[in-house]
Amino acid sequence: MNGEILRRFDTITPGARRVLYAYAVAASVLLLGAVLNPGFASWTSLRAVLVVAAFTGFVAAGQMLVVLVGGIDLSIPWVLNGAAIVLTTTSLGQSVRLPYALALALGVGALAGFANGMGVAWLGVPAVVMTLGMNGVLQGLSLGLSKGLTCASCGSYAPQPLRDLFVGGVAGVPAALLVWIGVALLMTVLLTLTTFGRRVYAVGVNSRAAFLSGVGVRGVTVALYTLSGVFAALAGIMLVGYGGQPSLGLGDPYLFESIAAVVVGGVSILGGRGHYLGVVAGSLTLVAVTTFLQAQRVPEYGRLMIYGLVILVILFAYGRDKSHD
Amino acid sequence: MRDRLGYVVLVATIAAYLVVYSSSLGRLPTSFDYLSILNTMLPLVFVAIGQSLVVLTGGIDLSVGGIVSLCVAVTATIVTGDGLAPFGWVLVVLVLGAACGAVNGVIVSAGRIAPILTTLATLSIFTGLALWVLPVPGGSIPPVVRNVLSNPNVPTGLIWLGVAIGGWLVLRRTRFGMRVYAVGSDETSARAVGVPAARVKLGVYALSGLCSGLAAVFYVSTTTAGDANAGAPFILTSIASVVVGGVAFSGGRGSALGAVAGAVALTLVIDVLFFAGIDPLYQSLFQGLFLVVAVLLGTVATLVTRRRRAVT
Numbered sequence: 001m002n003g004e005i006l007r008r009f010d011t012i013t014p015g016a017r018r019v020l021y022a023y024a025v026a027a028s029v030l031l032l033g034a035v036l037n038p039g040f041a042s043w044t045s046l047r048a049v050l051v052v053a054a055f056t057g058f059v060a061a062g063q064m065l066v067v068l069v070g071g072i073d074l075s076i077p078w079v080l081n082g083a084a085i086v087l088t089t090t091s092l093g094q095s096v097r098l099p100y101a102l103a104l105a106l107g108v109g110a111l112a113g114f115a116n117g118m119g120v121a122w123l124g125v126p127a128v129v130m131t132l133g134m135n136g137v138l139q140g141l142s143l144g145l146s147k148g149l150t151c152a153s154c155g156s157y158a159p160q161p162l163r164d165l166f167v168g169g170v171a172g173v174p175a176a177l178l179v180w181i182g183v184a185l186l187m188t189v190l191l192t193l194t195t196f197g198r199r200v201y202a203v204g205v206n207s208r209a210a211f212l213s214g215v216g217v218r219g220v221t222v223a224l225y226t227l228s229g230v231f232a233a234l235a236g237i238m239l240v241g242y243g244g245q246p247s248l249g250l251g252d253p254y255l256f257e258s259i260a261a262v263v264v265g266g267v268s269i270l271g272g273r274g275h276y277l278g279v280v281a282g283s284l285t286l287v288a289v290t291t292f293l294q295a296q297r298v299p300e301y302g303r304l305m306i307y308g309l310v311i312l313v314i315l316f317a318y319g320r321d322k323s324h325d
Numbered sequence: 326m327r328d329r330l331g332y333v334v335l336v337a338t339i340a341a342y343l344v345v346y347s348s349s350l351g352r353l354p355t356s357f358d359y360l361s362i363l364n365t366m367l368p369l370v371f372v373a374i375g376q377s378l379v380v381l382t383g384g385i386d387l388s389v390g391g392i393v394s395l396c397v398a399v400t401a402t403i404v405t406g407d408g409l410a411p412f413g414w415v416l417v418v419l420v421l422g423a424a425c426g427a428v429n430g431v432i433v434s435a436g437r438i439a440p441i442l443t444t445l446a447t448l449s450i451f452t453g454l455a456l457w458v459l460p461v462p463g464g465s466i467p468p469v470v471r472n473v474l475s476n477p478n479v480p481t482g483l484i485w486l487g488v489a490i491g492g493w494l495v496l497r498r499t500r501f502g503m504r505v506y507a508v509g510s511d512e513t514s515a516r517a518v519g520v521p522a523a524r525v526k527l528g529v530y531a532l533s534g535l536c537s538g539l540a541a542v543f544y545v546s547t548t549t550a551g552d553a554n555a556g557a558p559f560i561l562t563s564i565a566s567v568v569v570g571g572v573a574f575s576g577g578r579g580s581a582l583g584a585v586a587g588a589v590a591l592t593l594v595i596d597v598l599f600f601a602g603i604d605p606l607y608q609s610l611f612q613g614l615f616l617v618v619a620v621l622l623g624t625v626a627t628l629v630t631r632r633r634r635a636v637t
Contacts (some may be wrong), residue, residue: 045535072441073562080448088398101366101635123621123624124624125620125621125624126568126574126620127619128385128564128568128574129411129565129568129616129617129620130617131576132561132564132565132613132616133613133616133617134617135561135609135613136609136610136611136612136616137609137613137614137617138613139609139613140606140607140608140609140610140611140612140613141607141610141611143606143607143609144604144606144607145608146604147606165379207427225617256387256445256449258447259441259442259445261630262445264460265441268388269439269441269442270439280410300456301453301455301456301457301460302453302455302457303451304449304452304453305450305454305457306453306454308446308447308448308449308450308452308453309446309450311442311445311446311449312432312438312443312446312447315436315438315442315443315579316438319438319439319442320436320437321437321439322440
């Protein structure tokens with residue numbers, strides 16, 4: 001019986017195995033938390049972890065897409081923050097304006113992502129430089145145009161329907177969670193069942209070989225960066241729906257957290273390998289660790305150190321490069 | 326051409342600085358202006374040198390932010406006394422920086438974890454340690470250290486800048502320097518001809534940590550106080566300096582001198598924007614554009630030279 005399971009395990013592809021590892025880590029973190037602090041396993045606490053993990057999950061979805069082709073998106077913090085500011089300043093808290101404001105905020109994200117993609121794919125600017133520059137550009141524009149978030153319309157809140165949705169939820173289930181399930185389905189279908197998905201992995205494994213076999217490498221790259229911008233904007237919209245008002249620096253924690261979630265989720269940082277289901281587990285793991293440490297009243301310095309150590313341990317477990325020898 | 330990108334950008338930035346300054350104030354910058362620029366830019370120059378060494382081997386060091394923060398916190402706490410004692414403590418800080426870097430090096434080379442991920446994790450750990458050492462901003466530095474490192478009246482900083490540049494010029498001609506380029510150009514080939522790639526990587530991360538330690542000491546010396554979050558901005562600015570300085574992210578091409586030029590240019594851009602009367606809120610917009618445009622210029626220049634070579 002046991003041998004049967006082991007044999008089955010051997011037949012799973014390495015990609016699926018990494019996803020399993022990611023879930024095993026997430027499960028053990030949650031379990032450990034529940035053992036050490038009984039309150040941690042309560043539905044209210046789990047629900048809070050899931051909602052917070054959803055925000056990391058949205059951002060990590062975009063980050064994962066560009067990491068799959070060996071890129072990186074450092075513009076996430078201010079795409080997110082910019083979209084959040086656009087949403088409240090154009091909607092002015094009025095429900096009628098919500099559809100336009102939503103379209104505009106997502107449009108800002110798509111435009112920033114598109115520009116990133118064009119810079120990387122057509123102008124040959126390294127991804128780190130292009131997205132770092134874009135982050136600065138958006139930070140300057142957000143700060144400058146909103147006069148450091150002191151403009152007349154900057155005090156407005158997100159429209160009530162959006163806030164009801166994200167604070168209240170739909171039939172008791174938090175809306176952020178429902179959107180996350182939708183995003184997870186979309187990402188999984190897009191990457192595993194469509195030709196676009198096959199192309200993404202082909203470019204990630206070897207872009208030259210993909211190009212020679214007729215994949216429009218540049219088009220794929222631009223599409224992925226655009227999607228990353230849209231996901232970051234989506235996260236900004238939901239954060240503002242959840243919190244009511246944007247703040248400056250809202251997106252800053254998500255830069256490194258998105259990269260960590262992607263890698264803890266078993267996606268190779270070199271590109272070409274990984275599934276979004278793993279990234280879901282990665283986001284859960286990271287948020288569960290932080291939430292647990294906060295619940296235990298571990299001071300900030302301790303949280304930072306343990307967070308770093310946990311990432312290192314996970315990397316040692318399944319994030320190592322192949323040996324040269 | 327690409328190798329000289331940093332110097333071209335630097336010259337252009339200096340020209341812009343002089344034009345904007347003199348048209349705004351009606352006179353040329355005084356020695357006081359130069360001195361304050363020198364003292365402000367030194368920390369970034371050091372971090373950029375360390376970052377460029379790591380990038381030359383094809384890696385990246387995000388933990389510079391954490392190491393600078395930790396060393397700033399430690400410097401502001403333990404460097405006290407008068408006479409020679411504070412300089413002993415400065416040495417301790419530098420050793421600490423190098424040790425932190427060596428930890429990165431061991432994880433990257435022996436643990437085979439991608440540099441960006443290793444240093445992402447250690448960034449969090451070092452930042453945590455910094456907060457533990459110095460929970461609230463504060464601390465001090467003895468005036469005797471300040472007089473030697475970043476004297477507000479005499480350009481002592483020039484000496485240290487010279488030492489840093491001289492150190493690089495010597496280093497690149499040593500066997501270690503050659504090996505850094507060899508590992509960065511093609512690690513497999515370098516291994517095949519007997520370059521101890523693991524030890525070289527350990528060396529560059531340790532040196533990057535040492536540079537971050539130096540930067541921290543100069544930071545505290547200039548600002549006369551410590552802050553456990555002081556290092557965070559250096560992560561992105563050091564990468565930007567290296568990029569503007571023409572060091573290739575694929576490794577093996579470029580030099581630390583270029584990164585120094587990039588760091589100086591990036592520091593000067595802030596002054597250019599200030600004297601041009603641009604709202605400080607828009608500052609990062611222009612820094613972002615500056616970064617992308619500088620790199621685009623490098624790409625265009627490479628294309629042009631390549632085409633010209635193809636014609637002749």
